[in-house]
Amino acid sequence: MTSTPVARPDEVRRYNRSTLLRTLHLTGPCTRASLAGELGLNRSTIKTLVDGLAGAGVVAERVPRTQRQAGRPSLLVLPRPEAAVVLAVDVRVGHVALALVGLGGQILGRDGWNLRERTRTPEEVVTRLVESAGPLAADLGVRPVACGISVPGVVRRADGHVHEAPNLRWSDVALGSRLTRALDMPVVVGNDAELGALAENLRGRATGAADVVFVSADIGVGGGVIAQSASLRGGAGYLGEIGHMAVHHPGGRPCYCGSTGCWETEVGEAAFCRALGLPETSSRGRVVAALRGLRADDEGARRRLGDLAEWLTLGLVNVVNLFGPELVVLGDLFTELPAPVLDDVDRAVRARSLVSRALGGVRVRTSALGTDVKLLGAAEAAFEDVLDTV
Structure with a gap:
């Protein structure tokens, strides 16, 4: 008869310490009471862990500025950035x-x-x-x-x-x-x-979502996938080159990768330039300025960006059908698309994706982290x- 392995007390302490520190790192200052509730640990264990981290200079504690309840306040625990x-x-x-x-x-x-x-x-x-x-x-x-x-x-x-x-x-x-x-x-x-997907899932628009796809447009187009709250990486870590999905019958535009008809040739930076009537060598600042200039003209924005929006929708429908996310987060140049165009893409993806309909709708949103994502x-x-x- 084999015995079930039992974790040693020092292993349990290390695990609890790491979990508490990770919670503070991602959520910011928390009271001892909220840490006890979130981690499922008793207050004496939390006190021991926090005292140890404070003694090592990793966290600091202070009394909350507002105390709504009578009695002794639960100290606020803060991560020390320089630690x-x-x-x-x-x-x-x-x-x-x-x-x-x-x-x-x-x-x-x-x-x-x-x-x-x-x-x-x-x-x-x-x-x-x-x-x-x-x-x-x-x-x-x-x-x-x-x-x-x-x-x-x-x-x-x-x-x-x-x-x-x-x-x-x-x-x-x-x-x-x-x-x-x-x-x-x-x-x-x-x-x-x-x-980018990792950042959005931990600190951005997708916080708390278990299944997410992040799609960004720069010179090229890339994608990151969070599946069941973990990064999906594929064989040897090679995953996410969704910009090189073939969306054309042979004869599409040539791509940097050496192929033709890749999705990024229709929704990457060069495609934005074509839609806006700019030279394909235009600076990023000029492209962004032209997109922002369309914000006051809903119909003009739809007219100028209609083809690009259709290609974006086509690719996102394929992505949603393949990965089944609850949320798609768009980054980089996509965040500059005028709101009516983004709304049109959101509605079209939900309507045209079989998986989206099965899930009751997949949301398409823009990044909340800007250029730092x-x-x-x-x-x-x-x-x-x-x-x-x-």
Whole structure:
């Protein structure tokens, strides 16, 4: 007869400590009483855990500013941002953004630079990143303990190997191992849309949703999937290149990936330019300004963006039928679509998707995290292991 393994008391304490810290990191300040209720632990256990974290400088406590009940107040427990800091990096086709993010998700400081053809090589990006991270950390008086990086490409999550990032013109780049050596800290590299989905699920529009698809439009189009509250990664971590769904019969527009008729050729940045009557080489700022100029003209917006909205709907119907999410979150350029156009897409996806009808409707919404969504996702990827060791 085999016996059932029993967790040792020290293992239980570590688990409870990690769970409490993760709760504070994601939800922010909580009273001891609310922590006890949320984690299902008694108050004496919460007191022991909080006292230990406070003694280690990881959390602080204060009396709430408003006390509605008579008697002794339940102390408010706050994560101390400087107690655990990670470096977050978002590599885009035309720009690199980096930030130092503290416990609780607070951005402590930022830097960034524009990319041009000659500065877009992996070697240039790695060199500039290392040169920028050190001074930023020194200025803030902190030391990051891990790094998360968002890249618009096919990334092997296990070791951060970028198999291909067509819009960056990168192929077979050992980014994870290079930066681990250069920065002397653990590095997590992820697909940008996957990390965007993670950020939305933990801190954005999709908080509390178990099944979510995040779809973003930059030069290209990417997707990240949250299934049953966990990131869906596919074989070796290669998942989410929904921008390269074939939506045309052979003969569609050529795509950066080398194929033709990919979805991103009809809903990516170049497609926005065509719909707005702008040169396809127009700057992002000019595209955004043109989209915002349509906000006061509902019918004009529908007329100018009607074809793009139809292609967006077509792709989202396929995505919804495939993954069955309760929520689709649109990021980057899609967040600038005028409200009437987004409403039309939302209604059409619900009406035309078989899975949406079976679920009683799938909501299509825009990101609440703005341009920081992938940066925050990179930070959360770095924090995943850090929170178990603080």
